[in-house]
Amino acid sequence: MVMSKWYKYASPVNLYPLANRMIPWFAIPAAILLIAGIYVGLFVAPTDFQQGDVYRVLFVHVPAAWMGMLLYILMALYAAIGWAWNARAASMMASSLSVTGALFTFLSLITGGLWGKPTWGTWWVWDARTTSTLILLFLYIGFISLQSAIDDQRRADRAGAVLAVVGVINVPIIYFSVQWWNTLHQGATIRIASVTTTMAAPMLVAWLIMLAACWLYSVAVVLSRLCCIIGEREQMEALR
Amino acid sequence: MLETSHLKCVRGNRTIFRDVSFAVRPGDCFRLTGPNGSGKTSLLRMLCGLLSPTFGTIHWHGTNIQTLGEEYFSAIAYLGHRPGIKDELTALENLRASCGLAGIQISKQTAAAALERMGLGGRMNLPARFLSEGERRRAAIARLAVGRSSLWLLDEVLTSLDRTAVESIQLLIEDHLAIGGMAIVATHQELKLSAGQSRRIELAA
Amino acid sequence: MKSASYFVMFRWLLWREVVLAWRRKSDVLSMLAFFVIIASLFPLGMDPDSRLLRTIAPGVVWVSALLASILGLGRLFASDFADGTLEQLMITPQPLILIVTGKILAQWLVTGVPLVLISPLLGLQFDLAPGGTRMLAVSLLTGIPVLNLIGAIGSALTLGIRSGGLIVTLIVLPLCVPVLVFGAGGNLSLVGAVLALTLVFAPWAAAAALKISVE
Numbered sequence: 001m002v003m004s005k006w007y008k009y010a011s012p013v014n015l016y017p018l019a020n021r022m023i024p025w026f027a028i029p030a031a032i033l034l035i036a037g038i039y040v041g042l043f044v045a046p047t048d049f050q051q052g053d054v055y056r057v058l059f060v061h062v063p064a065a066w067m068g069m070l071l072y073i074l075m076a077l078y079a080a081i082g083w084a085w086n087a088r089a090a091s092m093m094a095s096s097l098s099v100t101g102a103l104f105t106f107l108s109l110i111t112g113g114l115w116g117k118p119t120w121g122t123w124w125v126w127d128a129r130t131t132s133t134l135i136l137l138f139l140y141i142g143f144i145s146l147q148s149a150i151d152d153q154r155r156a157d158r159a160g161a162v163l164a165v166v167g168v169i170n171v172p173i174i175y176f177s178v179q180w181w182n183t184l185h186q187g188a189t190i191r192i193a194s195v196t197t198t199m200a201a202p203m204l205v206a207w208l209i210m211l212a213a214c215w216l217y218s219v220a221v222v223l224s225r226l227c228c229i230i231g232e233r234e235q236m237e238a239l240r
Numbered sequence: 241m242l243e244t245s246h247l248k249c250v251r252g253n254r255t256i257f258r259d260v261s262f263a264v265r266p267g268d269c270f271r272l273t274g275p276n277g278s279g280k281t282s283l284l285r286m287l288c289g290l291l292s293p294t295f296g297t298i299h300w301h302g303t304n305i306q307t308l309g310e311e312y313f314s315a316i317a318y319l320g321h322r323p324g325i326k327d328e329l330t331a332l333e334n335l336r337a338s339c340g341l342a343g344i345q346i347s348k349q350t351a352a353a354a355l356e357r358m359g360l361g362g363r364m365n366l367p368a369r370f371l372s373e374g375e376r377r378r379a380a381i382a383r384l385a386v387g388r389s390s391l392w393l394l395d396e397v398l399t400s401l402d403r404t405a406v407e408s409i410q411l412l413i414e415d416h417l418a419i420g421g422m423a424i425v426a427t428h429q430e431l432k433l434s435a436g437q438s439r440r441i442e443l444a445a
Numbered sequence: 446m447k448s449a450s451y452f453v454m455f456r457w458l459l460w461r462e463v464v465l466a467w468r469r470k471s472d473v474l475s476m477l478a479f480f481v482i483i484a485s486l487f488p489l490g491m492d493p494d495s496r497l498l499r500t501i502a503p504g505v506v507w508v509s510a511l512l513a514s515i516l517g518l519g520r521l522f523a524s525d526f527a528d529g530t531l532e533q534l535m536i537t538p539q540p541l542i543l544i545v546t547g548k549i550l551a552q553w554l555v556t557g558v559p560l561v562l563i564s565p566l567l568g569l570q571f572d573l574a575p576g577g578t579r580m581l582a583v584s585l586l587t588g589i590p591v592l593n594l595i596g597a598i599g600s601a602l603t604l605g606i607r608s609g610g611l612i613v614t615l616i617v618l619p620l621c622v623p624v625l626v627f628g629a630g631g632n633l634s635l636v637g638a639v640l641a642l643t644l645v646f647a648p649w650a651a652a653a654a655l656k657i658s659v660e
Contacts, residue, residue: 138619145615149606152252158657159602163616166598166650170620173639177623184630288536291660314538322529328468329461340457341544342537343450367468 012089012230019223019230026223030216037209045202054118061111063211064104065133067218071101072136075143076168083161091157092233094164095147096225100218102140108133128182132175139167153233241265242287242391242422247296249282256282257443260296264391264422269413269433272426274443280426281321283443284393287424288318314342317389319397323380327369331360331379334368338383346386354385357412359405374400381409384416392416392423454539455547462551465520472520477559480513484567495572502571503581507629509567510560510585511621514592515614517556518600521548522655526604535659541652549590549597549648557589580631587636588628594647595620601654 008014041059075097082091112130113123124130143163150156242264249256256279264270272280285291287298289305289312298305305312325334335351355364358378360371368376377400384392392413398406406429413423414433424441425431431438466473487505488498525531534544564585568578599617603609624643627635 135619135622138615142612142616142619145612146602149603149608149612155657155660159654162598162602162650162654162657166620166646169646170623173623173642174619177626177635180632180635181626181630288532290532290535310538310540313536316536318532318536320529320532322527322532324529324533326461326465326528326530328465333464337457337461338533341454341461341534341539343454343539345453 010087010089012092012234015089016227016230016234019227023220023223023227026216026220030213030220033209033213033216037206037213040202040209041206045206052118054115057111057115059206059210061108061115062207063214064108064111065129066211067214068101068105068108068133068136071097071104071218072139072164072171073168075101076164079157079161079164083158088157088233089230091161092226092229093222094160095157096222096229098140098144098147098160099225100222102137102144104214104218105133105137105140109137126182128175128179131182132178135174135178136171139171143167241301243299243302244287245297245299247283247286247298248294249279249286249291250294251282258295260441260443262441264424266390266420266422267417268422269417269431269438270424271431271438271440272424272443273428273440278443280443281395283441284318284320284395284424284426287391287393288316289313315389316391316393317384317387318393318395319380319384320395323376325368325376325380328367330367331355331364331371331375331382334379335382335386339386342387344388350386351382354382355379357385358382358408372400374402374405377401378405381412385412390421392421392425394423394425394427396426396428398427398429451539451543454537454543458544458547459551459554462548463555466551466555469520473517473556473559476513476517476556477563479516480509480560480563481567483512484509485570488570498571499573499577502568502573502577503584503629503631505571506564506567506581506585507588507625510564510589511592511618511625513560514556514589514596515599515617517552518596518613518617519610520556521552521597521600522604523600523609526659531604531655532659535655541655542648545597545601545652545655546648549593549651552597553590553593557593560589561585584628584631584633584636587633587640588624591624591636591640591643592621594643594651595624597651598647598654601651601658604655604658 009018037059041056045056045059047053075094078090078097079094081087082089082094109130112133116125117123143160146163147156147160150159244263245261246258247260248258256277260283262270272283274280282291286293292306300308300312300315324338325331326337329337332348332351332355335355336346336348339346339351352364355361358381360375360378360382363371363375364379368379371379377397381397397409401409410432413425413431416423417433425438484505487501491497522531525534535541537544561582564582565578568581573581596613596617599613599620602616603613606612624636624639627639
């Protein structure tokens with residue numbers, strides 16, 4: 001059966017060489033697309049009528065925010081699989097995803113500030129999207145700290161899974177509550193006008209290229225970290 | 241009847257024990273021995289359902305205990321390293337509360353009688369923090385006397401006990417075995433039971 | 446009869462928790478003191494203009510209640526874990542979810558209700574009108590159970606970990622944002638909705654977390 005061929009990769013020892021081989025297939029296209037995306041974003045896309053050249057930061061900011069969100073859901077999924085089926089490899093994937101996801105979320109907050117300062121004069125705006133992204137970062141931090149505080153690996157994997165599943169269920173509620181909070185306090189905050197009302201084709205192209213680059217980069221980096229994690233843990237098990 | 245098959249325990253990065261199989265029938269008493277760190281506590285916790293084995297199965301009357309869930313819990317009684325006594329409650333309150341939490345209501349008289357049997361006659365109305373280590377342990381053991389479990393899982397239950405207390409516990413276990421109960425006792429000390437001797441499960445390091 | 450034994454169990458669980466809290470009043474009293482102190486610090490950190498205070502009152506009281514509830518989590522599972530009673534609770538022939546729900550209910554009775562009862566005092570400190578104080582108390586009454594429920598999950602996940610108290614805070618606070626926002630914002634129906642949802646999921650998650658932590 002085709003499935004049985006893939007089952008062997010559920011064992012981290014077998015997964016390691018596969019993951020290792022896959023990395024360059026993602027890292028090299030990621031680098032190429034990153035360069036292409038930066039080129040299109042900086043040089044080909046036209047200067048925006050309203051915002052000048054500052055908006056180009058969004059080519060990093062928006063993909064980073066999306067990746068932060070996406071990777072959290074993936075992380076929760078892998079963690080849940082690792083917990084339900086006692087699959088160590090899946091739990092390792094979740095731990096690997098957590099760091100990349102947190103970094104992307106952090107990056108989106110920083111680039112958001114870089115955009116906000118010239119646009120409205122403030123580094124931080126308490127609007128719905130930014131605040132939700134901040135809370136997402138806290139969720140990542142909670143997951144990572146919980147796992148690093150628990151010595152027993154199996155318990156750390158499963159505890160993280162419970163937290164990730166609870167978190168993933170909470171995310172839409174958190175998002176909704178922050179939206180609600182934002183509309184409640186309209187006067188104090190600045191509304192972010194939609195930036196995408198009329199997008200010139202090169203802008204859209206740049207965005208898509210950057211998103212693809214982030215995605216490929218994530219896969220490469222997550223697999224690379226996964227190999228490190230496998231190496232660390234399996235080495236300890238080999239001492240048994 | 242309890243049956244285990246090829247139990248393996250891995251904690252952290254160490255295999256604590258592997259391929260442990262045995263069967264316990266009504267009237268059996270097993271003495272669990274082995275050096276420190278050989279996994280006696282882990283084995284008992286597996287038999288309680290608190291720890292899932294890395295490999296192997298545990299069957300109660302032919303059914304896997306993980307499938308049985310609460311039904312299995314009503315058949316077992318476990319005394320671990322920590323006596324399971326709340327310091328702010330008296331020995332009497334502790335006993336009635338433990339039974340109550342298991343869904344069994346016992347009267348003050350029944351509880352008092354059990355505690356007296358364990359030698360806590362005069363001290364059962366003191367908050368447990370005023371009791372010595374041995375007295376607390378005896379208060380915990382009183383739970384076995386009033387419970388209706390068939391399988392007793394006891395971890396180092398004889399520590400901190402003087403000779404009289406050890407004798408009353410041995411008597412307790414004997415009575416339990418006589419009515420068809422089973423016991424697995426992890427202990428360094430010898431168990432002197434009048435009706436036949438206890439069998440041994442030795443866990444090598 | 447199963448339901449009869451559930452009833453016996455619940456009764457004894459609540460009795461035990463209340464008696465333990467009563468005989469160790471310092472646990473609860475220090476948490477309440479913390480609540481008042483934290484809330485009182487805010488005006489000290491700024492210009493205590495009464496209009497400003499009235500505006501920030503719901504938020505400040507809610508954040509203080511949140512922090513105080515987290516502080517009170519130690520008595521939920523950690524003390525039972527330390528003396529071996531938690532293990533015993535987990536091998537009773539009662540569904541663990543029921544036991545967890547009972548413990549959380551007791552936690553609310555013993556720590557949550559006093560917080561609600563003290564909140565009018567804070568309302569006075571912040572010069573809230575009686576209507577505002579009432580609204581705040583009601584929102585706390587409906588919302589603190591959510592804090593207890595989510596806190597139970599965090600507490601169960603961090604049993605026996607060194608610096609567990611700090612990790613509990615990191616885990617629980619982001620998850621409490623919705624109830625904080627709705628509670629301080631005064632929307633009771635939304636708080637109620639979050640409570641209903643949390644009631645469904647949290648006991649299950651906390652029970653699962655206990656099994657993981659006790660292994």
